[in-house]
Amino acid sequence: MSIPEDGHSWYSVNDVEGNTTWLFDTTFLRSRYRCIYGQGCQSIDSKPDPTETLGCCVHGAHLVDKEDRTNVLTFVDRLGPDVWQHQARAEAKGGPLKKKNGDWVSRKVDGACIFLNREGFEGGAGCALHLGAERAGERPMDWKPDVCWQVPLHLDIHTDEYGHETVLLRAWQRRDWGPGGEDFHWWCIEDRAATHIDDQPVYVTLEDELIEMVGRKVYRRLKDHLDTLTQARSDGLKPMPTTATPVVLS
Numbered sequence: 001m002s003i004p005e006d007g008h009s010w011y012s013v014n015d016v017e018g019n020t021t022w023l024f025d026t027t028f029l030r031s032r033y034r035c036i037y038g039q040g041c042q043s044i045d046s047k048p049d050p051t052e053t054l055g056c057c058v059h060g061a062h063l064v065d066k067e068d069r070t071n072v073l074t075f076v077d078r079l080g081p082d083v084w085q086h087q088a089r090a091e092a093k094g095g096p097l098k099k100k101n102g103d104w105v106s107r108k109v110d111g112a113c114i115f116l117n118r119e120g121f122e123g124g125a126g127c128a129l130h131l132g133a134e135r136a137g138e139r140p141m142d143w144k145p146d147v148c149w150q151v152p153l154h155l156d157i158h159t160d161e162y163g164h165e166t167v168l169l170r171a172w173q174r175r176d177w178g179p180g181g182e183d184f185h186w187w188c189i190e191d192r193a194a195t196h197i198d199d200q201p202v203y204v205t206l207e208d209e210l211i212e213m214v215g216r217k218v219y220r221r222l223k224d225h226l227d228t229l230t231q232a233r234s235d236g237l238k239p240m241p242t243t244a245t246p247v248v249l250s
Helices: 066-076 087-092 128-136 146-150 179-183 207-214 216-234
Strands: 010-014 020-025 097-100 103-106 153-159 165-171
Touching: 010 216, 020 216, 066 097, 066 128, 146 153, 146 207, 153 207, 165 207, 207 216
Parallel strands: 020 165
Antiparallel strands: 010 020, 097 103, 153 165
16 A cells, blocks of 8 residues: 555544545645646646646546546547637547557647647637537536546545455555656646645635546545534634544445
């Protein structure tokens, strides 16, 4: 099991069947992190043009399974050239996805994901799937590959010899990208420019994402706990312990 980050507080929730223990990094979830794509993001790879924003889309997206792939392709069919800069190039290549080393991934165009519209595109810079969802009045997380909407949240799943799962939900670290993560030019989780700017904590701003990842019941207990900590601090009271305290869902 990955060793939790030093100095972080954690909170645990046991599901009603007792088969899974959810362990939450409350230090990160109470932080004021916000994605700063297009607002100072330096991109994970160094680049000769500092005005070009590629964010964490440089290497494209890995699709986790058939369901993920099918879902993305369903929403690709709803995109038009007015919102997707590279639609024609995707069609010329046989589609926006390809198989690489046994995994399905998004193709790359000019050094980044084929869904990434570049600065100056009339339909808007950024992920075409994200922009298409917003234009349709729907949630971007429903349109995008799993890995793309989950970042900066990461599920670290471990199963013991008795079949009990312990799932850490924490910030996405460099190591989660594999061997190349340590070579990133920049990673937003480590920079105060991204981690101290929102007016709401992560567990509030990413409520939909958290519910999708852990379920509504688990999220409700987590939120109640973190709301109590926040209220205690604002009232000047001694906060509740934030170490991993088991809670059984009813």
